[in-house]
Amino acid sequence: MSFLKDSIKKIKAPDKIMYEAAKERLRNQARxxxxxxxxxxxxxxxxxxxxxxxxxxxxxxxxxxxGDHGVCAEGVSLFPSEVTRQMVYNFVNGGASVSVLAAHAGADVKAADLGVDWDFEPDLPVFHKKVRKGTGNFAVEPAMTLEQAEKSVEAGIEIVGELVAKGPVHLLGTGDMGIGNTTPSTAIISVYSGLPAAQLTGRGTGIDDDAIKKKIAVIEKGLALHKPDPKNPLDVLSKIGGLEIGGLAGLVIGAAVYGIPVVCDGFIATAGALIGCEIAPPARDYLFASHNSAEIGHRFMLKHLGLTPLLDLGFRLGEGTGAALAMELIDASTRILADIKTFEEVGISDAQ
Structure with missing residues (x-):
């Protein structure tokens, strides 16, 4: 049995009795x-x-x-792929947007190299989980092999295991960095929604009208060439996905394995969550959506997963920025349940 299949078998459902007890307490609170x-x-x-x-x-x-993306060769992004590695160093140095917002939320940030086209120093404080240096250009070839797709997912599960081995983790956020990764994410939701790329494709980092037409054409070409099977999420990931998307899927599965709630960021992180929940449906019970991205396809991902986002701020950055802000609301929700008194506790009878 593979590590992935073995991990999925370890996922336990949340406690329904405790969930109902919580709902009853909420109903009886003095409000x-x-x-x-x-x-x-x-x-x-x-x-x-x-x-x-x-x-x-x-x-x-x-x-x-x-992770980096071979599809960038088609001119689908405003920025060059070199920015991916540069931003990894920025995460390490604490200068990125997510670093600032996570600190405000009382959260740590750590980057994971799943497929950056660069050799990072072995002692750089990131998770060194490189499967390969960037994906293939899915406009002309599969993004990766089926084996590499599975390995990227397993790497995400391994990261959660390594975190837990160092101490308890109470809330995990997922974020992304990868120039060009809105293109595979759009292709993924096109597969699962059945909607055409033209209806789902956004501007990513801010491409113009000509570039967005090219981006749509590239996605359509890749889908027609590879015909990814929505019933086989690893097939979808290997043909049109990304290595960091596989890692994000693994984080969602790994969080469920260890009983940790996981809040996904925007468009790319939710693409990973979608793949993760298709691979391991029980993981859905541990998943929360941070915000509604400005990327068009994101709302269709949330609909597919049956998730209601906590925020709608027009974000389209990634990195885990939305997850960081949502953590503060999720934290507040715990106090709502535990600390607000019930009518009985404050001596008011039959108020509801």
């Missing part, structure tokens, strides 16, 4: 029923995951998976 909206269900889901009412998210970390 109108449902008045705190989405955060009520978030808090109840966390109670089910941790199997207790009073949840404390003391240890939070965001893993930003990085």
């Amino acid at each position: 109108p029923v449902g008045s705190l909206g989405i955060l009520e269900d978030v808090s109840a889901r966390l109670a089910g995951i941790f199997r207790k009412i009073d949840v404390n998210l003391d240890k939070k970390i965001i893993i930003t998976c990085a």
